[in-house]
Amino acid sequence: xxxxxxxxxxxxxxxxxxxxxxxxxxxxxxxxxxxxxxxxxxxxxxxxxxxxxxxxxxxxxxxxxxxxxxxxxxxxxxxxxxxxxxxxxxxxxxxxxxxxxxxxxxxxxxxxxxxxxxxxxxxxxxxxxxxxxxxxxxxxxxxxxxxxxxxxxxxxxxxxxxxxxxxxxxxxxxxxxxxxxxxxxxxxxxxxxxxxxxxxxxxxxxxxxxxxxxxxxxxxxxxxxxxxxxxxxxxxxxxxxxxxxxxxxxxxxxxxxxxxxxxxxxxxxxxxxxxxxxxxxxxxxxxxxxxxxxxxxxxxxxxxxxxxxxxxxxxxx
Numbered sequence: 085x086x087x088x089x090x091x092x093x094x095x096x097x098x099x100x101x102x103x104x105x106x107x108x109x110x111x112x113x114x115x116x117x118x119x120x121x122x123x124x125x126x127x128x129x130x131x132x133x134x135x136x137x138x139x140x141x142x143x144x145x146x147x148x149x150x151x152x153x154x155x156x157x158x159x160x161x162x163x164x165x166x167x168x169x170x171x172x173x174x175x176x177x178x179x180x181x182x183x184x185x186x187x188x189x190x191x192x193x194x195x196x197x198x199x200x201x202x203x204x205x206x207x208x209x210x211x212x213x214x215x216x217x218x219x220x221x222x223x224x225x226x227x228x229x230x231x232x233x234x235x236x237x238x239x240x241x242x243x244x245x246x247x248x249x250x251x252x253x254x255x256x257x258x259x260x261x262x263x264x265x266x267x268x269x270x271x272x273x274x275x276x277x278x279x280x281x282x283x284x285x286x287x288x289x290x291x292x293x294x295x296x297x298x299x300x301x302x303x304x305x306x307x308x309x310x311x312x313x314x315x316x317x318x319x320x321x322x323x324x325x326x327x328x329x330x331x332x333x334x335x336x337x338x339x340x341x342x343x344x345x346x347x348x349x350x351x352x353x354x355x356x357x358x359x360x361x362x363x364x365x366x367x368x369x370x371x372x373x374x375x376x377x378x379x380x381x382x383x384x385x386x387x388x389x390x391x392x393x394x395x396x397x398x399x400x401x
Contacts, residue, residue, distance in 0.1 A: 102134035102146030103180070117142055118154070118314060124183065127174065131181045132158075136314075136366065138340050139351030145358050150370045152179045154312050157374040161310030165278050169271045171306040172298065187298030187307055191240040192249060192259055194272045198233050198280070199291030200224050201317065201330070202338075217250075225327040227291070233276060235269060240296065267304060268297050279311050286377050288335070289319040313337060313373045320383050332390040333383060335373035340366055342391045347400065361394055 110122040110129060117137040122129040132154040134146035159182065162173035172184040197204055197216070204215055205226050213220050216234035224230075237249045254260055260268065272295055283290050293316035296308040309315050313336045320333035331338040340362070349356055358366075368386050375381035389397075 102148050103151060104133055104135055104146045106131045106133060118151075119308075126186065128172075128184050128186050129177065129181055130184055133180075136337070136340065138337060138344055139349075141351050141355050143340075143355050143358055145363060147363055147367050147370055149367060150313075153370045153374040154309070154314060155180050155182060157312045157377065158182065158309045160374070160378050161279065161312075162306075164282060165275055165306075165310065168274055168278050169306055170302070170304075171310075172300070184307070185300050185305065187300040187305055189240070189296065189298045189307060190259060190264075190268075192254060192268075192296070193238045193240050194268060194295045194297070195236045195238060195292065196233055196272050196276045196295075197236060197292040198230055198276070199289070200226065200228050200230055201291050204234075204236065204292070227324075227328060227330055228326040233273060235272060238294075264304065271297070271304075271306070275306070275310075279316075283311075283318070283377060284321060286379060287321050287383065288377060289321050289324055291317045291319055291330075293317070313370045318373050318377070322383075333388060335369045335376060335383070335386075337366075339369060339391060343394065346391060346395055359398055361397060365389055365394060 106120045108122050108129070108131070110124055113121040113123045113128060115121070117140075118133060118135050120131045120133060122131070132151035134148060134150045136143050136147050136150060155176070156179075159173065159176055162171045165171070166173075172187055174183045174185060176182050200208055200220075207215060208220060208224065209226070213222070216236040218232065218234045220230065237254065239247045239249050251265055254265060255262055275295065276290075276293065279293065280290055290311055293311040295306060295310070297304055298307040311318075316336060317330070317338060318335040319330045323333040324330065329342065331342045343362055344350065344356070347356060365388070368388060372381065372383065372386045376383055
């Protein structure tokens with residue numbers, strides 16, 4: 085079946101509402117936190133919705149145009165790095181959908197870090213000094229650049245929280261062989277260098293990101309997504325300062341995470357409904373990330389507001 089000749093229908097696509105569900109006349113393969121994956125003959129069709137998650141929990145409301153920016157940015161990176169390590173991208177179907185090679189997913193998220201932030205900072209601040217098998221020196225500050233890039237893999241969970249994973253556990257549990265681990269570890273570092281160099285040329289730092297890989301008929305390939313506002317952090321190089329929160333000038337989900345923390349939500353219990361001001365601010369960052377990284381815009385043009393500004397405007401105490 086040729087998908088380009090088939091009418092594709094999205095729930096809500098003709099309205100201004102975010103697309104939270106998709107309804108295609110194809111067999112469903114998997115529904116993830118953000119993407120819906122369909123079987124399309126010998127290939128897969130990945131449709132990016134406007135769903136958004138934080139702390140591994142989906143929010144009740146979506147973010148307008150988020151899925152389209154996610155697709156645009158994914159295609160941009162897949163094309164840029166195809167010569168470094170093979171990936172599953174075949175072609176774009178529409179603004180939300182790409183056709184990809186079908187592969188057996190390896191249930192590991194390969195998390196690479198160049199800066200001490202997020203969960204890595206929380207672990208370090210709690211006294212841990214060995215992260216990803218690398219011993220870190222004392223006295224590092226939040227958001228400080230690390231002496232070297234470190235790998236802190238996790239399990240890949242469809243629902244609930246991803247859990248830290250070390251090489252020994254991955255091999256013992258048959259996620260990968262020793263040779264596959266070595267190849268994918270090296271690929272992650274090589275891809276990271278390429279992403280960082282390209283992003284820096286656009287004034288963006290990528291302090292950390294996560295990748296997924298799969299097994300295809302032709303061998304190991306990168307799948308799912310490269311660094312996006314869902315899977316990576318994007319910091320403004322111009323406004324970067326160690327020892328501080330970076331969300332005010334970041335084009336990723338950190339704004340959402342910090343907002344949720346401020347209102348007392350960190351992943352447990354029912355997710356809150358996001359106010360329109362918060363949705364608008366997240367949408368600017370999602371759309372902005374693809375525009376800035378592809379050279380079609382600048383961070384300064386986005387007029388981003390910080391969580392503190394939004395909290396004041398909402399009158400939250």
